[in-house]
Amino acid sequence: MLSVNKGRSRTINIIILVVVFIGAAVSLAPMLYMTGTAFKANAYIQEIPPQFVPNNPTLDNFVTAFTSRNFGRAFLNSVTVSVASAILSTLLTAMMAYAFARFDFVGKNILYYSMLATMMVPGMIMIIPQFIMAKNLKLLDNLFGLILIYTATPLAFNTFLLRGFFENLPRELEESALIDGANHFVIFSRILAPLAAPAISTVAVFTFLGAWGEYILALNFLTSEENRTLPIMIANFQGVHATDWGLIFAASLSQIVPTVLLFIFFQRYFIQGLTSGAVRG
Numbered sequence: 436m437l438s439v440n441k442g443r444s445r446t447i448n449i450i451i452l453v454v455v456f457i458g459a460a461v462s463l464a465p466m467l468y469m470t471g472t473a474f475k476a477n478a479y480i481q482e483i484p485p486q487f488v489p490n491n492p493t494l495d496n497f498v499t500a501f502t503s504r505n506f507g508r509a510f511l512n513s514v515t516v517s518v519a520s521a522i523l524s525t526l527l528t529a530m531m532a533y534a535f536a537r538f539d540f541v542g543k544n545i546l547y548y549s550m551l552a553t554m555m556v557p558g559m560i561m562i563i564p565q566f567i568m569a570k571n572l573k574l575l576d577n578l579f580g581l582i583l584i585y586t587a588t589p590l591a592f593n594t595f596l597l598r599g600f601f602e603n604l605p606r607e608l609e610e611s612a613l614i615d616g617a618n619h620f621v622i623f624s625r626i627l628a629p630l631a632a633p634a635i636s637t638v639a640v641f642t643f644l645g646a647w648g649e650y651i652l653a654l655n656f657l658t659s660e661e662n663r664t665l666p667i668m669i670a671n672f673q674g675v676h677a678t679d680w681g682l683i684f685a686a687s688l689s690q691i692v693p694t695v696l697l698f699i700f701f702q703r704y705f706i707q708g709l710t711s712g713a714v715r716g
Contacts, residue, residue: 473685496685509668520585521643532597
């Protein structure tokens with residue numbers, strides 16, 4: 436009986452490994468193809484069968500991308516918008532989550548669940564109202580207007596993620612600090628926020644990634660070439676009659692590298708924040 440159970444367990448493990456391998460291959464294949472194509476000369480991009488590793492790698496596509504008009508400006512605009520949105524949204528989210536977790540006030544649950552209800556509204560539906568509001572406030576073709584939208588968009592989800600974390604931190608920490616004369620801002624900024632650093636880092640990474648790769652809002656809100664972000668600039672590399680895939684993939688790879696590095700550096704906090712939120716929420 437024991438040998439039968441071991442055989443079944445081994446078979447299940449093999450099946451799981453095969454499924455994981457297939458899933459990983461499907462996920463990584465486009466990335467590997469894009470990376471290989473970015474280093475190919477134009478003459479070898481359409482070759483059959485396609486090769487993931489180029490025989491004669493070249494940096495010409497990267498040189499062309501980086502020397503293209505306003506590519507560096509677009510990269511800087513994306514960094515500015517993404518970093519500013521991540522900082523502002525994370526600060527607001529942390530304070531909102533702390534307030535919902537620790538304070539009791541009239542209409543607290545109504546306000547909280549009304550905010551969560553906005554998560555069920557598709558983002559595309561909000562484009563026209565957001566566009567009209569930005570136009571009335573003279574925030575069109577303005578990076579600050581885009582930062583405001585990117586800051587506000589993830590507030591509901593991020594607050595939901597952080598509230599459960601704050602609710603499960605020991606209240607004795609606050610009570611001791613209050614006895615020592617600390618106010619709630621000191622308690623939040625010096626005691627609870629450092630303890631919630633993994634979850635806060637997760638929120639910051641989510642917000643940064645959302646702003647870094649966003650295309651639709653940036654396309655509709657930014658009209659001048661000097662204000663365009665990186666996704667718009669990459670899309671503009673596509674021609675009317677022909678598409679230089681090597682150039683597009685090189686520029687796309689340049690956009691992906693910062694996000695990969697961000698995940699590598701914050702991986703420990705990212706995973707810890709997600710698992711803590713899942714357990715504590």
